[in-house]
Amino acid sequence: MKASRIAREIDLDLEAGWQFAAGAGTRKALLDVEEARRRANTLHLDYKPAEIAAQESAEQIIRRLDVLAVGARRHDGATVAAVLGGVPLPQIMLSGLVGEFEVAKKTTLARFSKNQRRKWRNGKLRAIARLTEIIGDKAIDRISRDDALLFMDHWAERVVDGQVVAETANRNLTHITGMLTAVARRHRLQLEPVFTGLRLEGEGSRPRPPFSAWWIVNRLLAPGRLDAMNAEERAALLVMINTGARPSEIINLRAAHIHLESNIPHIQVRPDERVLKTEFSWRDIPLVGISLEAMRQFPDGFPRYRDNGDAFSAAVNKFLEEHGLRESERHTAYSLRHGFKDRLRETAATDELKDELMGHDTKKPKYGDGHGLHLKLKIIEKIALAPGMRVDRPDRVRQEVTDL
DSSP states (O other): HHHHHHHHHHHHOSSSSSOOOSSSSSHHHHHHHHHHHHHHHTTTTOOOOHHHHHTSOHHHHHHHHHHHHHHTGGGOHHHHHHTTTSSSSOOBBBBHHHHHHEEEHHHHHHHOOOOOOOHHHHHHHHHHHHHHHHHOOOGGOOOOHHHHHHHHHHHHHHTTTTOHHHHHHHHHHHHHHHOOOOHHHHHTOOOTTTTTTTTOOOOOOOOOOOOHHHHHHIIIITTTTTTSSOOHHHHHHHHHHOOOHHHHHHHTOOOGGSSSSSSSSSEEOOSSSSSOGGGGEEEEEOOHHHHHHHHHHHHTTOGTTTTOOHHHHHHHHHHHHHOOOSSSOOOOOTHHHHHHHHHHHSSOOOHHHHHHTOOOSSSSSOTTOOHHHHHHHHHHHOOOTTTOHHHHHHHSSOOSSSOO
């Protein structure tokens, strides 16, 4: 370690300075600051702009000057600027905030699939676009409390008008504050917490209602009702019914994680070149009945919709709408997962096992590999649905739907 530090000092003394050719304007200024920090750290100093360095103790200022007295350092402008704070801190505009946030989160984004990165980025871009529309394209260290209040007043009006729910406004606020915090930390900027305490109270997201077992059996699984659906869409939908897996987990399955010849056929929910929704999503789910038969049709997964969950959901929900297969206007394909959870609640399974099957946080320390396939199979077999089986009709099913 000592040798490494000495080597860096020797290297610094020999170099005239790194040349960063990564653009101009704000991005070039950011790279200059990074270079100044690197040089200061090599010389066992913290980089501070001149106006802040000048407020240090006399002893610390003398130490900075002594560092420059070594060799030819005082003749190297880049090193002098790094030691004495000659490089101003960057001015990052709101229009460049998402790009800087991507740099700050590059290790996280490296694990995302292409489509996940797109969706991750678009949410941030929409939040920034709305903020700049309201307060203009400002440097992030120039955003005031008044600006923050204007932003939240805009969202409050939309919530009152019924255009959005409070959670939508708060999600935009979370995007903004998360980016500001991460970028400020990376560039050692002292930003005022102007958005503190501005979350809106009110209605949260509207949860999707579950498909009832009666509706699934007597509508979705009725003879011929899904025949016109694309084969991959139909199979993935059928897999959802008796696994409760998320649509994204099913359409992104790879052959290596589809075990149809096992003593207990099952699928393994794994990252597979993408990031799972939560760390608890990693799990194995037995396949039974219609879900097993559907998976056997696609032993290598669903290539048409791989890493394209939006297209899958749009296509399936459009089909359900056009063919009168939605139990209510708020039901979507995802409602099959909620229906699976409802049926789980009716079993004697422990809460921990239910959460494990759903890929939810069990709220307990994880020891071992969790519940085995045999136990999971017993529970799923009790709630699995099949065409023609007798299921009580719930009161909430719309009576105007024509009986088959």
